Structure formats: C-alpha cells, structure tokens
Amino acid sequence: MPLSRRHFLGRVPAGVAATAALVPSLFETATAAAASSVLVTGPILLNSNENPYGPFPSVQAAMEKALHKANRYPDHQYRELVNRIGSYNSVDPAQVVLGTGSTEILKMAADAFTDADRPVIIADPTFEAIGFYAEKNGAQVIKVPLTSDYAHDLETMAGKAPKAGALIYICNPNNPTASLTPAAKIQEFVNNLPPNVIVLIDEAYHHFAMDAPQYRSFLDGKSSRVIVARTFSKVYALAGMRLGYAVSTIDTCKRLRTYQCHDNVNIAVAECGTVALNDDDAMRAAVARNAADRDEFMKQAHARGLKIIPTYTNFAMFETNRPVKQVIGYFEQQGIRIGRPFPPYETKLRVSFGRPEEMTAFWKAWDRFATAKAAFLPGEPIYESSRWFT
Numbered sequence: 001m002p003l004s005r006r007h008f009l010g011r012v013p014a015g016v017a018a019t020a021a022l023v024p025s026l027f028e029t030a031t032a033a034a035a036s037s038v039l040v041t042g043p044i045l046l047n048s049n050e051n052p053y054g055p056f057p058s059v060q061a062a063m064e065k066a067l068h069k070a071n072r073y074p075d076h077q078y079r080e081l082v083n084r085i086g087s088y089n090s091v092d093p094a095q096v097v098l099g100t101g102s103t104e105i106l107k108m109a110a111d112a113f114t115d116a117d118r119p120v121i122i123a124d125p126t127f128e129a130i131g132f133y134a135e136k137n138g139a140q141v142i143k144v145p146l147t148s149d150y151a152h153d154l155e156t157m158a159g160k161a162p163k164a165g166a167l168i169y170i171c172n173p174n175n176p177t178a179s180l181t182p183a184a185k186i187q188e189f190v191n192n193l194p195p196n197v198i199v200l201i202d203e204a205y206h207h208f209a210m211d212a213p214q215y216r217s218f219l220d221g222k223s224s225r226v227i228v229a230r231t232f233s234k235v236y237a238l239a240g241m242r243l244g245y246a247v248s249t250i251d252t253c254k255r256l257r258t259y260q261c262h263d264n265v266n267i268a269v270a271e272c273g274t275v276a277l278n279d280d281d282a283m284r285a286a287v288a289r290n291a292a293d294r295d296e297f298m299k300q301a302h303a304r305g306l307k308i309i310p311t312y313t314n315f316a317m318f319e320t321n322r323p324v325k326q327v328i329g330y331f332e333q334q335g336i337r338i339g340r341p342f343p344p345y346e347t348k349l350r351v352s353f354g355r356p357e358e359m360t361a362f363w364k365a366w367d368r369f370a371t372a373k374a375a376f377l378p379g380e381p382i383y384e385s386s387r388w389f390t
C-alpha cells in the first residue's frame, strides 16, 4: 500500500520532516497522481526555465519502479537509452553521448576542444556554462554581442577564430533572450566553418521552437565539426534527474567521451529518459501547454505596454527600465523567484513561465512593483541566487 504523505513524515526525524514540508520533494512528485498535480510549496519558481507541471505520468511511474533496481549498475538501461536516442533521431547509437544534464556535454566539449590556444566563442549574452568550463582550461572566452534582433552574429563569431582553432557555441533558441538565430544563417555558417573550428549548437529549447518557420534543428550527425546538445530538463520536465545528450559523428563522440565520467547516468534516470522519449503524446501536450502559457504571457505583457523580446521558448525577457537586481530583490521579498541578472543587460528581466496561478501571482506582484514609489523599494538591490547555471 503506498505511504501517505502524513505517514511518510511520521517516520522521519523532525528536522527532515520540516524540510520536506517546505520543499517540493521527490516523495510528493513521485506520488502525484498526474503531472498537473505536483504540489506547490515554498517560493514560486520562475527562475530556471523548468517545466512547472512535473514529469509525464508515464515517467513518474517508471521513476518509482526504477528505484527498486538501485542495487544494480545501470549497464542495460544505459545502453537501452543510448539506442533509443539513436533511433529517435535516426542516427547510429555510437553517435550519441550521454551527459549528467546537457551541462556535462558542454563541459566535455570545452575539455575536448578548448585550451590556451583555442578559445571558446560565445554570444553576449548567452548561457554561460561553456565559457566557465573553457576558462578553467586556460582558454579565452570571446564574447560577441547579439545582433539588434537578438540573433547570433555568426559572421563576426567566425571571424574571431584563430588559426589554431576554436569552439563556437550557438544557443538556439538563445537563453536568456528566448530569441532565434534563423536556420538559413546557421546553415550558411556551418557550410563555411573556418579550419579547425568546432561548433556546438545547444538545442535545449528545441521543442518549444520546432514549429517556428525560421527554426530547424541541426541534429543529423553528419559533420564531425558539428555537435548538437539536447536536454531532458525542459519539455521533458526532468531537470532534477540530470540528463542530456550530444549527437555528432562517431569520431567526435569518441573524443567527447574521453572526458565523460563512467556510468554518468544512473539507472532511474536512464529508464526515465527512455520512457520520456517513448511518450510523444505527452511531449506534444507539454509543447501545446507551453504555447498557451506563452500566449497568455505575451497578452499580459502587451496589456501593460512592456517591451518584450519575441519568445520561442518557455521563458521571456523584457525591459523593466529599472536595475534588474532591484526587480529580482523585490520579487524575492514577495516569494517569487525570477531569472538572475544577465550582464551586459542591466535592466532586462528573464521570467520562466509557471502554471497559470503562479503567473497570476507574478503579474499581481509586477503591478505592485510598477506602481510602487521608489521609497518602498529596496534601496540596495537585495539579490541572491544559488542557480547560476540555468
């Protein structure tokens, strides 16, 4: 008989029970009857571009079952997932590299393809993780501002690559701007890559953009100089499980794997990944739900006259005309966590889409903030975040 939450809390020490009462726990997630019933406790989280509706019901069931196999190494499940990712994307399984989140893929690429002579070239602003990892290898991080319509300036990026080579990072759609770099531009760029240049195209938000006319995925495993990264943290709602992958040619994947930790994906995660990929209906429903949440966000933003960057993801960025750290500090006081600062933007705010009731709370807080007199706002920005990498 499944444990009720009350019985569960009755069996653990008081301190642990108190924490469990505040933080949405695996227990709550695993016992939720359906994805939409994930419990909301603690602050409203609109800061990490997660899927707020919880894992697919099919995946929750797989997660619970997999825990009983925790005494075994994940060899079989790992292979099964690699094979499924291969068949899902019509590539050979040897062209797939698994990561503990796609963050590990970014780290492997930085380790394999950057050093003191080979910089990483990234947009400004973009998702910074690959830059941090490259820096650790003694590599220079070259930042190229986005164009005026928030696309990657691919020509300038290519022009910055030294003869020794470089790793160019394209985040499409881009985090934090939620904007697209048109597929035709990326194709031209890939066709004319300078010598010794490897390009990593981060498609973390692929599913939310896949129906946009200017977008297409570059995941085909055809070029040894193109690596595509994907994650299960967004549409598949598995951010806490940590699963991502890369697709490239067999040789490039071999090079990436040199920097991979053995058995980097555990047995439960591997099973969840396979079940998630098999549940295309749930994936499509999640995409449709995000599209509805995105439309509503745009409607609310336009009703308030906000200058918002067109979004192709599960988050949006808009101009606040205030120091963004102050905005974040204010929302923190209201129990709502919103996206961190993204220098060089000092006044633009990134907000991840939450569930409708969470967004109602967000807009109410926004309206209070927008009409508040400066004296009522924190003078010094109060701002703290432990999430620097989402």
Ligand SMILES: Cc1ncc(COP(=O)(O)O)c(C=O)c1O
Binding pocket: 048, 049, 100, 101, 102, 103, 104, 127, 171, 175, 202, 204, 205, 230, 231, 232, 233, 239, 242, 243, 244, 389, 390
């Ligand atoms: C563009 C991009 N790439 C990678 C990641 C990391 O994802 P993961 O949870 O798979 O490590 C994120 C997380 O927000 C992201 O926005």
